[in-house]
Amino acid sequence: MTTKNRANPLYQIQYAVRNPGKVAPYARRLARDLVLRVRARDHVSYYRAVMKSDTARSAEAAVGSKSHDRWLALGTMQFDYLVEHGLKPTDRMLEIGCGNLRAGRLFIDYLDAGNYYGIDISPDILIAAQQTLATQGLQDKLPHLTPTRDLTFAFLPDAHFTVAHAHSVFSHSPLHVIEECFAHIGRVLAPGGFFDFTFDRTEGREHQVLHEDFYYRTETLVKLAERYGLRGQFMDDWETRPHGQSKIRITHG
Template sequence: MGAADPSGDRQNVVHRVRHALRYPGHIAYHRAVTADDTARSPEAAVGHDPSRERRAQLGRMQFDYLLAHGLRPEHHVLEIGCGNLRAGRLLIDHLDTGHYYGIDISPAILLAAQGTLVREGLQSKLPYLTLVGDLTFGFLPEGHFDVVHAHSVFSHSPRQVVEQCLAHVGRILAPGGHFDFTFNRTEGREHQVPHEDFSYRTRTLTTIAARHGLKARFMDDWERLPQGQSKIRVTLMSDRARTVGP
């Protein structure tokens, strides 16, 4: 890991431009930026929330939402973009041993996640924490996960990454399982800050999902919570089993 960039965190325009020029690829850029941010503060490296209390609140909100939608200890959960386990620490504690699988593109943040496990005393729950370079999930078993969860991932992902994820996530969903993801919603023109912030229309995402055999539902109850993104849930169109939760 290189030395921290003195120009500031990822909210700093100079910081963004410098890394975008040096690391033009999406994965390489985020690994570099996250490494710098993690060197400053592993807790603050995930998300744009200024306070520790707010970060903890958002992690709790994600967990409570899944719990309210039927998450049980025996379920198998995959968290895409697990980061330093802002929500993952609560999921790991709730789930049976070995039932949590977290993936991330950043080696630095996964090391921070290991520190979270130690700090929270969760080693005995044997969670899986794995580095990935794409969202094809080829190394994961078919039909295994009851819940796949991605918070603030598509909000930082270009369309090709979103498409890749939705093209492959159906293979790893268990019968009755679902994939929840948040996104920056726009009613107008879709726009982006290169490598950083991406906004999508709901119809764009539901159309991509349908193209890959997934039924998408906009989650109105999430919209009413005090957070800044929208949420969609996808299930397999061919899945006649009862979905997890309502």
């Protein structure tokens, strides 16, 4: 959670003075942002290009893990949380933004065969996900890995998934992309099912840094979900985990 506006030039100058080693990496992100914004016709095209660039260097870093140990730890954190909240092998799970299966490898291993469905906008990261499957020996669990251009879920069946999950997806999404998800997630959720997502929470002014990082107030996302007949619950117990993002659970209203 933050109260600071990280897009504010004064904040960025002060941050650069305190963290001189991060100036060059940010300058590279800024240059890439300017190029991709010119080339991309929409946010999905833009962020697909970001993921292509990041995955070419490291698939684990592309999903936000600074080391392999951190990749393992973040996946375990997500898995443990859902198991503690009642995830069962018989659940049918949709993971939105499955990446290279940082947590997905654990969900796939735990769930009954065929019960995991992962989607991502990045074909490059899904190829890395296939490599994770092979490395972990999970081929017999028959997971579904599908590229997508939007969050309308038009190719998925009604009332099918008992659990939906999106980790570090809405932290990179403008509000219209989140709204598209809310407008359609209720159709694919089974009665009694839920949708957990993380987001970068601010208690100050909502803002974005480049086109990659978006900061929202909890009430903004809860009210947006209500517009589509969904109920949003802030998950206080997630705040105790060693992770910088917050979590909301969406259920049928």
